[in-house]
Amino acid sequence: MIVLWGVLGDGPLQAVYSALRARGSPIFLLDQHEIRRAAMDLWVDTQVGGTLRSGSEAVALDAVTAIYVRPYDARRIPALQGFRADTPLWRHALALDDAMQAWCDVTPALVVNRLSAMGSNSSKAHQAALIRSAGFDIPDTLITTSPGVALEFCDQHESVIYKSISGVRSIVSRLGPQHRVRLDDIGNCPTQFQQYIGGTDCRVHVVGNEIFACDIISMADDYRYASRRGLDVTIRSCVLEPELARRCTGLASALDLAVAGIDLRRSPDGRYYCFEVNPSPGFTFYQEATGQKIAEAIARLLREGCAS
Amino acid sequence: MLVILASRHDQFAAAAVGAWAPADAALCTPEDLSVAGWQYRIAAPQDAIVVTGGIVTPAAAITGVWTRLPVVAPEELTHIEFADRAYVAAEMTAFLIAFLAALRCPVLNRPGFASLSGPGWRQEQWIRAAVRVGVPVRSVRRIVRPDVFLDRSRDTPDAELTIIGRRVFGSTDVNLTRWARAISAASNTQLLSLRFARQGDGYALVGVNPWPDVSFAGGVDAIRDYLLTAPDTVAAQ
Numbered sequence: 001m002i003v004l005w006g007v008l009g010d011g012p013l014q015a016v017y018s019a020l021r022a023r024g025s026p027i028f029l030l031d032q033h034e035i036r037r038a039a040m041d042l043w044v045d046t047q048v049g050g051t052l053r054s055g056s057e058a059v060a061l062d063a064v065t066a067i068y069v070r071p072y073d074a075r076r077i078p079a080l081q082g083f084r085a086d087t088p089l090w091r092h093a094l095a096l097d098d099a100m101q102a103w104c105d106v107t108p109a110l111v112v113n114r115l116s117a118m119g120s121n122s123s124k125a126h127q128a129a130l131i132r133s134a135g136f137d138i139p140d141t142l143i144t145t146s147p148g149v150a151l152e153f154c155d156q157h158e159s160v161i162y163k164s165i166s167g168v169r170s171i172v173s174r175l176g177p178q179h180r181v182r183l184d185d186i187g188n189c190p191t192q193f194q195q196y197i198g199g200t201d202c203r204v205h206v207v208g209n210e211i212f213a214c215d216i217i218s219m220a221d222d223y224r225y226a227s228r229r230g231l232d233v234t235i236r237s238c239v240l241e242p243e244l245a246r247r248c249t250g251l252a253s254a255l256d257l258a259v260a261g262i263d264l265r266r267s268p269d270g271r272y273y274c275f276e277v278n279p280s281p282g283f284t285f286y287q288e289a290t291g292q293k294i295a296e297a298i299a300r301l302l303r304e305g306c307a308s
Numbered sequence: 309m310l311v312i313l314a315s316r317h318d319q320f321a322a323a324a325v326g327a328w329a330p331a332d333a334a335l336c337t338p339e340d341l342s343v344a345g346w347q348y349r350i351a352a353p354q355d356a357i358v359v360t361g362g363i364v365t366p367a368a369a370i371t372g373v374w375t376r377l378p379v380v381a382p383e384e385l386t387h388i389e390f391a392d393r394a395y396v397a398a399e400m401t402a403f404l405i406a407f408l409a410a411l412r413c414p415v416l417n418r419p420g421f422a423s424l425s426g427p428g429w430r431q432e433q434w435i436r437a438a439v440r441v442g443v444p445v446r447s448v449r450r451i452v453r454p455d456v457f458l459d460r461s462r463d464t465p466d467a468e469l470t471i472i473g474r475r476v477f478g479s480t481d482v483n484l485t486r487w488a489r490a491i492s493a494a495s496n497t498q499l500l501s502l503r504f505a506r507q508g509d510g511y512a513l514v515g516v517n518p519w520p521d522v523s524f525a526g527g528v529d530a531i532r533d534y535l536l537t538a539p540d541t542v543a544a545q
Contacts, residue, residue, distance in 0.1 A: 037454075039451075039454070040450070040451075041450070041451050042450045042452075043447050043448065043450075044432040044449075045435065045439070045445050045446065045448070046445070048436075050449075088454065088455075089454065092454045095450075095452045096452045099452045101430070102430045102431075102432040102433070102450070105432065105433050106432045106433055106435075116420075116422070116427075116429075116433070119420070119422045119428075122402060123403070123421070124402065125403060125405075125406035126405050126406035126409050128406075129406060129409070132350065138351075140349070140351060141350040141351070142349050143349075143350075143403055143406070144346055144347045144348070145341065145346040145359070146344045146346065149347050164399060164402075165399050165402040165403050166398040166399050166401065167398070168395060168398050187342065187344040188387075188388060188396065189388075189400065190341055190346055190348075190399060190403040191399075
């Protein structure tokens with residue numbers, strides 16, 4: 001049995017669900033919209049066991065061979081809107097989240113991906129150090145509370161961007177003259193500055209041992225937000241050199257990620273820099289643009305987990 | 309210099325800094341992260357500059373860190389505009405995880421992805437880690453239903469041990485001591501308390517706490533001794 005945890009309607013979860021259904025795989029869907037009808041009994045000792053319920057469906061935890069994990073923050077799901085944080089339904093939602101996370105971290109089933117591994121990008125700076133340890137070039141990166149040190153860093157590089165250190169999503173922006181006059185503000189909070197690397201973005205999805213790579217051509221500093229600036233994005237499949245592909249699968253493996261979205265940039269001199277590894281990639285954006293069958297590969301991986 | 313990373317409200321930490329003063333010790337609070345002076349370059353963590361107690365210091369001068377914060381909480385940051393506190397707290401936590409992980413000196417406990425101190429495991433993960441190193445365990449159980457939440461992972465212990473480095477406090481039982489060291493090693497977490505309950509003729513693990521109360525006699529001294537004598541670690545860099 002393969003468990004899918006998240007919200008049906010979320011692009012990646014929906015795509016994996018459809019791919020598994022097309023293959024006739026046994027699926028148990030824990031849809032967070034159905035939180036009122038969900039329950040769990042989890043016990044852990046020398047074995048891991050219990051039962052997971054959603055509505056009238058139930059599955060024995062020891063019968064689960066793979067889990068695809070795409071939960072939303074329970075506090076933001078529509079089923080909880082309008083309820084106060086101290087209501088039983090809220091407490092139930094948070095307790096179920098916690099129990100699911102605990103199970104995902106101890107089950108012998110294949111988990112895509114374990115919550116403990118997904119934490120790697122909660123500190124992008126720590127993740128960058130691990131990326132560097134895995135043999136990738138990373139842009140020169142400074143975290144500081146000193147405006148003077150930040151200015152020195154800017155002077156060392158042709159161009160500099162700033163972005164959040166934590167997992168809080170932020171728009172990567174180039175530091176311009178309008179920001180320099182506000183640099184005193186960084187005295188309040190360590191701020192991350194990074195050497196700007198020009199070139200072509202390359203998104204690599206690692207699914208087990210499979211690689212799906214695509215080039216992204218855009219004039220935006222952060223192509224995810226190109227449309228907000230009225231800029232185009234072109235995405236097309238590409239093939240990585242075998243050595244680079246091996247490094248990508250090695251990086252995902254080093255971070256204990258069965259599926260990962262790796263953000264690379266190929267500089268004009270042909271060097272690849274790695275910016276970040278997304279442990280829960282929204283791959284459908286790239287799949288729709290390229291026709292790459294990423295959902296099917298994830299479904300295959302989950303099925304293999306099922307067979308092992 | 310020994311550094312205790314703690315809340316400014318943590319009087320126990322402040323007292324420990326006072327007691328360690330001959331060894332050169334400083335308290336670092338979240339407020340210090342709002343002082344100009346910090347510098348950390350991912351490619352050169354050994355050249356980092358820190359701020360402790362408002363004083364700018366090279367990170368190379370730090371010989372040991374005891375972390376008493378699981379995260380930087382927004383509530384600590386009363387000097388930051390209310391609307392920005394949650395974001396700033398998340399940024400400070402993320403920065404400290406990177407900084408502490410890269411330090412080569414002893415760190416109690418080295419951070420994980422989910423915690424500034426230790427791996428941030430749930431009880432289920434501690435139990436599984438114990439099973440893997442051959443420690444008898446008692447089952448932990450959760451029942452989560454819309455009408456009930458039962459967490460049976462908190463039995464009353466018959467023995468509670470605290471491990472600080474290789475030193476074990478609270479019991480001289482050979483098996484308990486050996487098991488405590490095995491779990492500490494398996495989790496790479498050198499400061500822990502472990503709770504055991506009687507089971508048959510022996511004991512079984514019922515829970516682990518990476519935030520032990522070390523106010524017992526010799527506790528704080530053992531932490532200082534560990535930080536001063538433990539070998540440096542090859543960090544993730």
